Amino acid sequence: MDRITQMIEAKPQHDIESMKTMQNDVLSLSTQRLLPHLLAAQSSHALAPAAMKVLQSFNGEMKTEHAAPLIFAFWADELTRALVEPQLGKDLFKSQYGKRHFRSFLEDTLAKQDAFWCSPKSCADQSSEAFTRALERLSKAQGKDVAHWQWGKAHMAISSHRPLGQSPFLAKWLDVTEPSPGDPFTVNVGTYWLNETHEPFASRHAPSMRAIYDLSDLQNSLFIYQTGQSGVIGSEHYKDMSHEWANGHYRPLQMNPPSQASLLTLKP
Numbered sequence: 001m002d003r004i005t006q007m008i009e010a011k012p013q014h015d016i017e018s019m020k021t022m023q024n025d026v027l028s029l030s031t032q033r034l035l036p037h038l039l040a041a042q043s044s045h046a047l048a049p050a051a052m053k054v055l056q057s058f059n060g061e062m063k064t065e066h067a068a069p070l071i072f073a074f075w076a077d078e079l080t081r082a083l084v085e086p087q088l089g090k091d092l093f094k095s096q097y098g099k100r101h102f103r104s105f106l107e108d109t110l111a112k113q114d115a116f117w118c119s120p121k122s123c124a125d126q127s128s129e130a131f132t133r134a135l136e137r138l139s140k141a142q143g144k145d146v147a148h149w150q151w152g153k154a155h156m157a158i159s160s161h162r163p164l165g166q167s168p169f170l171a172k173w174l175d176v177t178e179p180s181p182g183d184p185f186t187v188n189v190g191t192y193w194l195n196e197t198h199e200p201f202a203s204r205h206a207p208s209m210r211a212i213y214d215l216s217d218l219q220n221s222l223f224i225y226q227t228g229q230s231g232v233i234g235s236e237h238y239k240d241m242s243h244e245w246a247n248g249h250y251r252p253l254q255m256n257p258p259s260q261a262s263l264l265t266l267k268p
Contacts (some may be wrong), residue, residue: 003029016222019212022187024248030103030185031072032060033151034039037110038075040084040124041131050146062190064152064246065182070142071149073183073201074134075127077194080106082126083117095165097196101184137153152179154201155190157246159227176239178207178246188248211253222250232264 005021008014039055051071058068080102085093109117110127118126142149160166161174180203182190190203206226214220224245230237241251 003027007187012107014218016212016214016220020222020250023210023212024181024205026062026064026181026183026189027187028060028183028185030107031062031069031183032112033107034058034076035072037073037123037127040074041128043128043132043135044214045135047133047135047139047144047146048131051131054146060184062151062155062181062183064155064179065150067146067149067151069151069183070138073136073151073154074138075131076103077200078129078133078137079127082130083109087117094195095139098193101186101194116129119126150179152181154199155183155192155203156182156199157190157203157226157242158199159205159242174233176242178242182206210250212250213253218255221253223253224250226259 003025004022007018007025011018035055035058051067054067055071058066059074062069062073081093081097084097084102084105088096105117108114110123113123115123117123121129138149142153144189156177157180159176160171164174166172180190182188182203184191189206191205192201193204194200196202208226209223211223212221225241226245227242228235228237228240232238244251
């Protein structure tokens with residue numbers, strides 16, 4: 001809500017273009033609040049200098065093609081695990097993490113340098129060690145060249161087929177996936193489940209449809225779906241909107257669209 005308020009108050013009047021900008025905004029205020037703690041981290045990891053260089057120009061926008069959001073997300077995950085699990089216990093933490101992200105807790109703990117949660121080390125040491133572990137995980141996940149790291153490779157938006165997407169063999173044919181921006185704390189939300197052992201940063205909950213209605217001329221309205229308008233797997237419209245959706249594009253939403261016709265023939 002804070003970010004939406006910022007954007008509304010930034011202009012005296014809004015139009016279709018500013019609505020597009022708002023719906024696709026990926027600036028994370030939570031990331032901005034935590035970023036100074038990451039920038040202060042110290043690490044002897046071989047990739048730390050390159051990673052820090054990338055982070056120096058990061059402003060908290062969780063963009064698909066950038067490495068900085070990826071580094072930040074892995075660091076926040078490692079640090080949350082290090083601070084919370086020892087206090088809650090392994091079983092309770094496992095049952096809660098993923099359902100809860102503990103992000104507000106992390107912001108508050110680092111802001112106060114809370115010795116209880118950071119013990120037996122300092123919060124700065126915990127942050128630095130989490131940075132090292134994050135870099136090690138990332139080097140295994142996306143290679144040893146930071147220049148090739150991208151948030152979208154980890155943050156794939158997954159539109160899983162129901163119910164056949166439950167089968168790993170069928171999922172690769174039926175699920176619709178796209179590299180996507182955002183995170184659980186952006187207006188253009190992309191929620192991930194950190195308790196998942198496979199693809200914990202994949203976007204599992206995102207805007208399935210975006211629409212902008214021009215009440216002065218409804219023929220000028222816009223929309224986009226996360227996949228496509230057809231549920232028929234073989235149809236050209238099964239997933240023809242997914243790339244446009246991931247990249248913040250729209251299609252006309254018209255009261256009187258041009259006539260369309262198609263024929264589906266079922267053969268025994």
